[in-house]
Amino acid sequence: MxxxxxxxxxxxxxxxxxxxxxxxxxxxxxxxxxxxxxxxxxxxxxxxxxxxxxxxxxxxxxxxxxxxxxxxxxxxxxxxxxxxxxxxxxxxxxxxxxxxxxxxxxxxxxxxxxxxxxxxxxxxxxxxxxxxxxxxxxxxxxxxxxxxxxxxxxxxxxxxxxxxxxxxxxxxxxxxxxxxxxxxxxxxxxxxxxxxxxxxGEKNVEICAYVPEAHRSDTKVMYDKMCELLKSNQSFLDADYRIEDLAREMFSNRVYVSKLINAFTGMSFSQLMNRYRVEYSKELFKADVSLKVKDLADLSGFHTQVTYIAAFKVVYGMTPGGWCKEYLDSIKDPSNSGEQEP
CATH class of the missing domain: 1.20.1070 (Rhopdopsin 7-helix transmembrane proteins)
Incomplete structure (x- = not known):
């Protein structure tokens, strides 16, 4: 041998x-x-x-x-x-x-x-x-x-x-x-x-740390389930929502969830939550254009207006106030839409 x-x-x-x-x-x-x-x-x-x-x-x-x-x-x-x-x-x-x-x-x-x-x-x-x-x-x-x-x-x-x-x-x-x-x-x-x-061929050999890309569908399924869970529960609207809470909902652990998020998005847990919150704030404004930036921050799960503005700039490279103005202009003149997509 x-x-x-x-x-x-x-x-x-x-x-x-x-x-x-x-x-x-x-x-x-x-x-x-x-x-x-x-x-x-x-x-x-x-x-x-x-x-x-x-x-x-x-x-x-x-x-x-x-x-x-x-x-x-x-x-x-x-x-x-x-x-x-x-x-x-x-x-x-x-x-x-x-x-x-x-x-x-x-x-x-x-x-x-x-x-x-x-x-x-x-x-x-x-x-x-x-x-x-x-x-x-x-x-x-x-x-x-x-x-x-x-x-x-x-x-x-x-x-x-x-x-x-x-x-x-x-x-x-x-x-x-x-x-x-x-x-x-x-x-x-x-x-x-x-x-x-x-x-x-041996049944009792352990699964090695490396698994080919073609056999990683189970991990993708887990990531998709996590996304569905976040969208359906909208837990990100809670400003105090932590990675431990998400891990508990997934019957997993914080280390695994953190690595899963980073592997598929390149982001940390807090960055992903801010991304969800920013997207949610956009939908809120589209539904009610009378909302102010502070209202959008509060309703989207941000602790403060400052953190909301900073997160929005990270995602779209502009302030939420600037995006709201461009969106209002695009409604008035659809041919001159300035809305940015991720």
Whole structure:
């Protein structure tokens, strides 16, 4: 397997790492003693579950994910061997009871945190996702992480004499691992792309940050829905309307909405709102030519007349008073229309 192929199928590689981590434990138990079988297999399956959660789904961080999985596997083998050796020498497993919960949770927590920050800073990724729901995937990882912490905490507190409790914890761990493993195979997008934008045949490969122009229709649909929402609700008439309010109405987040607006218009949120307000003020004046500039500013959602005049000049290169005069002249003499269009 070449290096590029190795990272192009992170789901398959990480699943093999998870299985390898669990498969080594029975051999250690045969060497050091069968009494270690139940606790070590429970801890092993919890660590394997944590490794499965490292599989990337929509964000292209396959290299970091694969390396984190291998580091976790290496540490797991070291801790397991150390725990078995300690038990074989003096019958003590206290060190493992402390290290296994940390090994189960810390690498996954680090990966999920780094992935979240990278997604928030990746402009291409944010502007190509159709909704803020994609960002919820890391939150789901944190929820699984919390569940793993609870199980490992219970496991470390159960005494050696409570065999039934260890069996119960092992059963819960096995159920969790089975769900995660099956989901990692059957879940995820059907059509995916590699770094050059070519569709990939493997179902579980994450969607890369770059997607060809021909496949960006979902983003255009999202932008069109945003425009329809603004026109139908006319939320821009509220002078205190914020990007957080628009993101909430779109069931998204402010970063995604900001990048979406900039990608399609080249403007910021405030500039786009001012554009809508300026256009609305023109329609108001066309409907009632007796309105003054201050009236147009107040009715269009501007805080002050000064900001209205400044926004109008940015859009049309002239003051609203000058445009109103030209419009009135064009009504009197249609052949000498001076109205400017964007």
């Amino acid at each position: 070449t290096k590029s192929a190795f990272y192009s199928a992170p789901g398959s590689v990480i699943r093999k790492v998870a299985v390898a981590n669990y498969a080594v434990i029975p051999f250690m138990c045969l060497i050091f003693g069968r009494m270690l079988t139940l606790p070590l297999m429970t801890y092993g399956i919890l660590i394997s579950s944590s490794v499965i959660l490292m599989i990337p789904r929509t964000y292209n961080d396959s290299k970091f994910s694969v390396w984190t999985a291998f580091v976790t596997l290496s540490l797991s083998l070291v801790v397991s061997f150390w725990d078995c050796a300690s038990y074989y020498v003096d019958g003590d497993m206290s060190c493992g009871n402390l290290l296994y919960p940390l090994l189960t949770t810390v690498p996954l927590a680090v990966l999920a945190t780094v992935r979240s920050f990278r997604m928030m800073r990746d402009i291409k990724y944010l502007t190509m996702k159709t909704s803020g729901w994609e960002m919820m995937l890391c939150t789901i990882d944190y929820a699984y992480l919390a569940f793993l912490m609870i199980i490992t905490s219970v496991m470390s507190s159960v005494s050696a004499g409570m065999v039934w409790a260890r069996i119960l914890v092992f059963a819960l761990s096995l159920l969790l691992f089975s769900i995660l493993f099956i989901r990692s195979i059957t879940g995820g997008p059907i059509i995916t792309y590699n770094s050059s934008g070519v569709p990939s």
